[in-house]
Amino acid sequence: MKARVKKQEDPNFLKKGDIFVLEKGMDVYLDLPKKFVYDNRFDDELDRHKVTIGEKFSFNSARQKQYADEFEEYCDKVIKDFAIKFNLSITKKAFMGMMRPYFQQQDIDSWDSSDRIGEYIVTSVYTSPDASLWERDPYPGGRCITARFYRPFQKPRLFDGQKTDEQIKISFYQSGCFTAMITPDKIKAFRHIDKNGKVTIL
Numbered sequence: 176m177k178a179r180v181k182k183q184e185d186p187n188f189l190k191k192g193d194i195f196v197l198e199k200g201m202d203v204y205l206d207l208p209k210k211f212v213y214d215n216r217f218d219d220e221l222d223r224h225k226v227t228i229g230e231k232f233s234f235n236s237a238r239q240k241q242y243a244d245e246f247e248e249y250c251d252k253v254i255k256d257f258a259i260k261f262n263l264s265i266t267k268k269a270f271m272g273m274m275r276p277y278f279q280q281q282d283i284d285s286w287d288s289s290d291r292i293g294e295y296i297v298t299s300v301y302t303s304p305d306a307s308l309w310e311r312d313p314y315p316g317g318r319c320i321t322a323r324f325y326r327p328f329q330k331p332r333l334f335d336g337q338k339t340d341e342q343i344k345i346s347f348y349q350s351g352c353f354t355a356m357i358t359p360d361k362i363k364a365f366r367h368i369d370k371n372g373k374v375t376i377l
Contacts, residue, residue, distance in 0.1 A: 185359050188349055189320050193297045193364035193377075197322075199229040199289060201362070202355040203345040210234045211286060217242035225355045226288050233285040250274060295322035295345065296368065303351065317351020 189195060197203070206221035211232035250271050257263045303316035323344045347355045367375045 184318075185350070187359035187363070188318055189297050189300070189359075189362070189364055190367070191297050191300050192368045192370070194294055194325055194366040194368065195297075195322075195362055195364045197228060197292055197295055197345065199292060201228050201347075201357050202226070203228065203291075203347045203357070204355045205288075205291065205343075205345045207232065208286075217245075226291075228288050228291055230288045231285065232288070246274075247271070291343070291345065294325045296325040297322045297364075298344070315351050317348040317353055317356075319346060319348050320357075321346045 202225060204223055205226055207224045207226065208219040209216035209222050210218060211234060212222060212224055217234075250267060253274075254265055254267060254270055257265060297320055299321045301319045301321070303319060321344060323342070347353075347357045349356065349358055364377050367377055369375070
C-alpha cells in the first residue's frame with residue numbers, strides 16, 4: 176500500500192492575520208444587492224457573487240418603472256380588499272407611504288465596486304476537498320481566503336446604507352479551479368498580525 180503524500184503548500188499563500196491590498200481588476204466573491212444581478216428582482220437583499228473590482232452595476236430605469244408599477248398595483252389591490260372585507264377606508268398615498276419600507280427599495284441605483292479597493296486582513300483560511308460531478312470529471316479543491324476591510328485608525332464608513340467597512344467581507348481562491356481566483360503571484364501580504372496583536376512587516 177502506497178503511503179499518502181501530503182501536498183506541499185505554496186509558501187506565498189496568504190495566511191490568517193496577513194494584510195494585503197485589494198486592487199482594481201482582481202476577482203473576488205462579495206455580497207451584491209439582487210437588483211443588480213437578476214432581471215426579476217427589484218430589492219436590496221444581498222446575494223454572493225463574483226465581481227471584478229472596478230466593475231460597475233446599475234439598476235436600469237425600465238426595471239425601476241416596472242417596480243413602481245407593480246408596487247402601485249399591489250397597493251391598489253390591498254386597499255380594495257380592506258374596503259370590501261373590513262369596511263375600512265384608507266388613502267392610497269398614506270398606504271403607499273406605510274408599505275414602501277417593506278419593499279426595501281432604496282435610492283442606490285448604481286454601484287461602483289471600486290469602493291472595495293483598499294487594505295484587507297485575512298480572517299480565515301479554508302482548503303476545500305477535491306470533488307467530482309456524478310462520480311466522474313474530478314476537479315481539485317482549493318485554498319479559500321476570507322478577508323475584511325482593515326482600517327484600524329480611521330472612522331468606520333457606512334457602505335450601501337447597510338454595513339460598516341469592518342462588516343464588509345470578500346473571499347477568493349488561491350488554488351484550484353474557481354471563478355474568483357487571485358493566485359500567490361498576483362497578491363502579496365505586506366504585514367502580518369498574530370493572535371496577540373503583534374505586527375510584523377513582511
